[in-house]
Amino acid sequence: MAKSIVLAALLSLYSTCVSAIPYNTFDGDGFPACHNVSAIYHPSSVDEMVSIVKKAAASGVPVRASGKGHMWYDTMCSDDNNTIIIQTEGVNGISDFSLGSTEGSVMIEAGVTFFELAEYLHERGASIGYALVNWNMTIAGAVAMGAHRSSLREASMVAAGTKEIHIIDGTGTIQKVVRDDTNDVWLAASTSLGLLGPIARIKFTIYPDFKVYAKQNILEEADVLNGDIYGLIAPYATANLWWWPYLKKFHQRYYDVVPTDLSPQQGFQSTFSITELEAITARTLLDSGKILPTSNMLAETIFYGLWSAPNFHEKTNDSAITTWPVYGWNYDVLIGGLYPGMLPEWDYNLRGYTLELAVPVTQANKLLKRVRALFDAEAAKGIIMTSTYRSGINIKFGRPYNDLLGQVWSVNNTDGADWTKGAIMFDFPSFRPTWGDNLRFNEPFYHNLATTLMNEFPCRPHWTKNTRDVLKQSVKNLDADHLKRFAAVRAKFDPKGMFKSVVGEIIGVM
Numbered sequence: 001m002a003k004s005i006v007l008a009a010l011l012s013l014y015s016t017c018v019s020a021i022p023y024n025t026f027d028g029d030g031f032p033a034c035h036n037v038s039a040i041y042h043p044s045s046v047d048e049m050v051s052i053v054k055k056a057a058a059s060g061v062p063v064r065a066s067g068k069g070h071m072w073y074d075t076m077c078s079d080d081n082n083t084i085i086i087q088t089e090g091v092n093g094i095s096d097f098s099l100g101s102t103e104g105s106v107m108i109e110a111g112v113t114f115f116e117l118a119e120y121l122h123e124r125g126a127s128i129g130y131a132l133v134n135w136n137m138t139i140a141g142a143v144a145m146g147a148h149r150s151s152l153r154e155a156s157m158v159a160a161g162t163k164e165i166h167i168i169d170g171t172g173t174i175q176k177v178v179r180d181d182t183n184d185v186w187l188a189a190s191t192s193l194g195l196l197g198p199i200a201r202i203k204f205t206i207y208p209d210f211k212v213y214a215k216q217n218i219l220e221e222a223d224v225l226n227g228d229i230y231g232l233i234a235p236y237a238t239a240n241l242w243w244w245p246y247l248k249k250f251h252q253r254y255y256d257v258v259p260t261d262l263s264p265q266q267g268f269q270s271t272f273s274i275t276e277l278e279a280i281t282a283r284t285l286l287d288s289g290k291i292l293p294t295s296n297m298l299a300e301t302i303f304y305g306l307w308s309a310p311n312f313h314e315k316t317n318d319s320a321i322t323t324w325p326v327y328g329w330n331y332d333v334l335i336g337g338l339y340p341g342m343l344p345e346w347d348y349n350l351r352g353y354t355l356e357l358a359v360p361v362t363q364a365n366k367l368l369k370r371v372r373a374l375f376d377a378e379a380a381k382g383i384i385m386t387s388t389y390r391s392g393i394n395i396k397f398g399r400p401y402n403d404l405l406g407q408v409w410s411v412n413n414t415d416g417a418d419w420t421k422g423a424i425m426f427d428f429p430s431f432r433p434t435w436g437d438n439l440r441f442n443e444p445f446y447h448n449l450a451t452t453l454m455n456e457f458p459c460r461p462h463w464t465k466n467t468r469d470v471l472k473q474s475v476k477n478l479d480a481d482h483l484k485r486f487a488a489v490r491a492k493f494d495p496k497g498m499f500k501s502v503v504g505e506i507i508g509v510m
Helices: 003-013 045-057 114-122 140-145 183-188 221-225 230-235 276-288 293-308 330-334 360-380 444-454 466-479 478-491 500-507
Strands: 021-022 032-037 038-042 063-066 084-088 092-101 104-109 162-168 174-178 199-208 213-221 236-242 251-259 268-271 312-314 326-329 354-359 393-398 425-427
Touching: 032 063, 032 084, 045 084, 045 162, 045 199, 092 199, 104 114, 104 326, 114 140, 114 330, 140 199, 140 221, 140 326, 162 236, 174 183, 183 478, 213 221, 213 330, 221 251, 221 360, 230 236, 230 326, 230 360, 236 293, 236 444, 268 326, 268 330, 276 293, 326 330, 354 360, 354 444, 360 444
Parallel strands: 038 084, 063 084
Antiparallel strands: 021 032, 092 104, 104 199, 162 174, 162 199, 213 251, 213 326, 236 251, 236 393, 268 312, 354 425, 393 425
């Protein structure tokens, strides 16, 4: 079936009549990652991916690869209606498993998700360590777009786990790019934005499986803003903060290794699982918050209370875990997935906007104080702003990792800032009202906040969590030499620009 779909799609490459259809994000209908594409292909092998690229190259057709569509905005493709999508979910082979006493490797294909790899590795006594993010993402997509976990101690960029990246270039040839931090080809492939071509395979670093604990503290806002933020995060394998601005509280969540036999508990985390009743209740309250700030205040108060308890179940029997700390295997505790029989929040029309900007962690206190000042400025006008997301404002962190387009590179900076201790990522998700114009309560506040931060700090954008307007504003903070070097590599892989995207066009590397 998959092959017939591919063959039919290939025939459309030669059609002079383009039928434009949207390609949606994980949020589904009405949330396009690409507004208009001419076809969506579902290959089942790397060879089929190569064949599609070769035919497209011969016809001058733009190509973008997509895994699970984990995008927030319409920035995945260019606005060329001839663009085709290679949906890689069916290309999910795992092979060449090898594990020594401290480290090993495995070869994964383009569509392998974190969940699929985690299951495969756990059955063999292995894991991918800390280079992991959401369960509903492909690893290739996460690498291409510079995804990361939150850690200042451990290498938490997903790309940090790669040993080789095999990319299908603009001629349909697979180029094997081997890790070499002195080579611009590697430094471009490491966070490529898909502009060098679809990733076909990745050789990924693995480790013997291990258990971790999760612990959470409640902190007063003033203690965080005036305290040692670096010290709250750096000691742990992975850690982050959740900010509740109306309540002036933070949650500090942190994780680290424990002996395998310390506890029989097998905790399994879920950030997005929700019942239908919970979803309807939350959506009704949040929708009223479009015009009633008191609804948003109540929502933040409820979400804060819910998030204070562990969002974990015991994996062996699906019972709720009610006390901290929580113990379990590293992937289950750090990421997890969905609880049995439950759906994610977006399947119940709970969807959001977001903004994510990275700043040197040495400026963390200054950054958060500036955001607090913006909240206070609204309050002085009688406008109370809140978090409208189930886990608050997500404050993440990244250890330096050097490539050309990542958020946390730290060498030879031209912005005059010190990135050598790592970065703080300000990730501000907010509920998208389901009615009217879909704009939020006091919508201009969010845009003013983004512009203020980009004008006053050396902000680097997350490539999938910002609007076109934010990306345009961020260009002034990007390193011109890095962009030039990346563009040179891109031109070698894709001289005709067939893998173009809105992001690539905005930052000037096409």
